[in-house]
Amino acid sequence: MLPLKKDMKLMRSLQQKKFRNETGLFIVEGKKMVEEAIASNCEIHSIYTTDPEWKGEGSEAFLIPAREMETISGLSTPAGYLAAVFQPQNKSLTSTEKFVFVLDGINDPGNLGSIMRTADWFGVKSILCTPDTVDAFNPKVVQSTMGSIFNTSVHYLAESAIAKWAVENGYTLMGADLSGADLFGLPFPEKTALVIGSESHGIRDGLRAHIKQFVHIPGNGKAESLNAGVAAAIMVSQWFRTKRN
């Protein structure tokens, strides 16, 4: 069975946020990622492969030539397996978790993907984002989550709504900032909402006013800052270390 021209056009369009929003679809690539999509709760729209041997875990896949795959893949070296997946709908923002990330204008797809993967490692399920944070269904974000896109939920809210939600649900807003207290000497609150700003502008005024405790990662080298995904990871690892017992 061969895909229609309009299917291929649809696949190409999903590189753009506008069309992802309109269709509610997103793209995953790579054998493992496609298999994880099939195994997840997400509904699959369509699957494409260049591999005639691949059985697609029982799902029907379009077998397409490599030159066609190149036209729909967002990777510089297409993996040969691509699926269009429906974005999970109505993932509600639960307030029973002890730790959530809040991302303030993180615009690097690799950083968001890395934070989602790290969150998923430590059992953190919810990530709140200011509206200008990069789209979690951006193909570069999806690929760098390495499958954690299916285990975490990302919610885009205005700064004021994030602050209101935190207060109403008993979360203390902490903020990663060079001016903050020493991460390694600080007890975490009972329910932590940790705000991470972007590397270029840090945490902006909209959220800054609501933060109860700033925290920084001590170091004695010469680097002026850490990668945002790395800073988020070091901080959540400390939270996990101090809270799990």
Add this chain to the structure above:
Amino acid sequence: MLPLKKDMKLMRSLQQKKFRNETGLFIVEGKKMVEEAIASNCEIHSIYTTDPEWKGEGSEAFLIPAREMETISGLSTPAGYLAAVFQPQNKSLTSTEKFVFVLDGINDPGNLGSIMRTADWFGVKSILCTPDTVDAFNPKVVQSTMGSIFNTSVHYLAESAIAKWAVENGYTLMGADLSGADLFGLPFPEKTALVIGSESHGIRDGLRAHIKQFVHIPGNGKAESLNAGVAAAIMVSQWFRTKRN
């Protein structure tokens, strides 16, 4: 003053390792990075900018049109500032530091750059790499170090030479591995050489046989692994936390 055609050709060639090795040069891009290169101990070969206002911190820069910058830049959106810098020569591998990273076949440039930046944050100066680890002067590595390329030194050695160096200088080889002991319950040795493998193959047999202690990062989520740069950062942050007092 305008650059010669052969200079532009040379700049383009430095995207390739072969020509970086032949010339001993590497490329840095971005205003801040170029200014850090000038302020560093590295010798500058030549500087190019599209910004007529920029004074280059006293260094002479070729003012070139944006379309020329596009031909020599490795960035999808050229920053407008580019320098060719001589690679530091004869950086000797010191053995007085309490912590060194050992990277086994890390081939993602962003991961190496991130590890160099994190190392520089925590005051770790030396990074040993197996010969198939990505070149530290690869433009993508350089850019993701955010200047830490000038504060860290990377040494490429065969596995057996790394193991020999560690033994002779009193380092205990630790390895990041899912089978290892709990990071948060483990004392670090007096002198630690922490081996990080690539995400695809982990630590390979060549180094594995020499490792005295494997260690893993505990988590209770669903992700199967962490990004190599993230795992390295969480581990070195624990070392720093337990050793600084």
